Amino acid sequence: MSELLxxxxxxxxxxxxxxxxxxxxAERLGVAKAVVSHQVARLEDELGVSLLMRTTRRLHATEEGRVFYDRCAIILREAEAAYGEMSLHAIEPTGTLTLTAPLDYGEAVVAPVVATYRERFPQMRVDLIFDDNVIDLANGQLDLAIRVGWLTDMSNKARRLGTFQQYLVATPKLAASFPKVSKPADVAALPWIENAVLRQPLRWMFSREGYSSEIVEANSAVRTDKTPxxxxxxxxxxxxxxxxxYMVVxxxxxxxxSRLLPDWTLPAGGIHAVLPMARFxxxxxRRFIEMMQAAERRRGSTPK
Structure with missing residues (x-):
């Protein structure tokens, strides 16, 4: 065959x-009769066989034409079904949504959104991976990843969902046992729970309007490898x-x-939906990201 199908x-x-x-x-297809005749003639030339037997009153398929017609009918039905399926795929959620999120954010925010998502689209299956380790999207196994914090990998497309604040907290009983805590330097000597998931779990910068930022180097009392x-x-x-x-409010x-140093703030972080590079x-x-954005608006982390 000299040309592509x-x-x-x-x-x-x-x-x-x-x-x-x-x-x-021609009437069925809404084109000129000459166009139909020309295209069928081109098809016969490409195949090197006569597909139609022309008489004065009617056209009939030759034996080769009948065999070819049967195959063509199957091809066109499959093409129409595939197009319809992809068109529906572009409008209505179908199949399985696979995503990953950090354990703490996944439990606090993503899981309730998944519940709403499944309620709205009960035909959908959702595969969740809640893990503090960053899972690479390059293998094509994930539809999206929710990243919390500060993005470092720019090889994927990211969509901002919202932001989060960070709070220094303790139980009221423990907080009451401390000497007066009124400035960042006062918390350096407190017993800290070191969360090894963080890049610098014992080094924090506190800021306050009208004051210079202060960096605190804390002391570890207990070290853990998971935020929960x-x-x-x-x-x-x-x-x-x-x-x-979102964990402590x-x-x-x-x-x-109890929140310690409520007049001071720690660096705010971003919440992003990270997606593999793709045109569509x-x-x-799309629907899940829209629902995540709505959840973040309700949480007050992003402008309404």
Whole structure:
């Protein structure tokens, strides 16, 4: 075959067979009769066989034409089904959504969004990987990753979902046992829970309007390798530590934890949806990101 497969010519040919004439096929397709005749002639030239037997009243498929028509009908049905499936795929979520998120943010924010997502799209399956380790998107196994903190890898496309604040907290009982804590230097000697997931778990910069920023080098009382375990140690009254707001706001409001140095702030971090490089995003990904953005707006981490 001298040219690549031209599906349009298959459509012209099958229409002629089904309607019995070039005129009727042209009317069905909304084109000139000469276009249909020319395209079918080109198809016969490419194949090197006669597909149609022309009489004064009607066209009939030759034996080769009938065999070819049967195959063409299958090809066109499959092409139409594939196009329809992809069109639906672009509008309505289908299949399985696979994503990863840090354990703490996944439990606090992502899991409730997944519940809403599944309620709205019950046909969807969701595969979750909650892990503090950064999982590479290059292997094509993930649709998206939720990254919390500061992005360092620019090889993927990122969409900002919101931000988070960081709070230094302790139990009220433990906080009451400390000498007066009114400035960053006062917390350096406190018992700290060192969260090894963080890049610098014992070095923190505190800022306050009208004051110079202060860097605190803390002392480790207990070291853990997971954020939830560090959180459990703080809630058990072992020591103090820094956590993102989405983990501690409810406990602070309920009086289970106390925020230390509330007039000082720690660096805010970003929350991003990180996506593999692609021209188009399937509906399952777009809809989930929209729901994550709505969740962050409700949380007050992003402008409404």
């Amino acid at each position: 031209n599906l349009n010519r298959l459509i012209f040919f099958t229409s002629v067979v089904e309607t019995g004439s070039f005129t009727a096929a 375990s560090a959180y459990a140690c703080v809630k058990a009254g072992i020591g103090v530590s820094v956590f993102p707001d 409810d406990d602070i409001a309920a009086g289970r934890l 995003r399937p509906a399952k990904v």
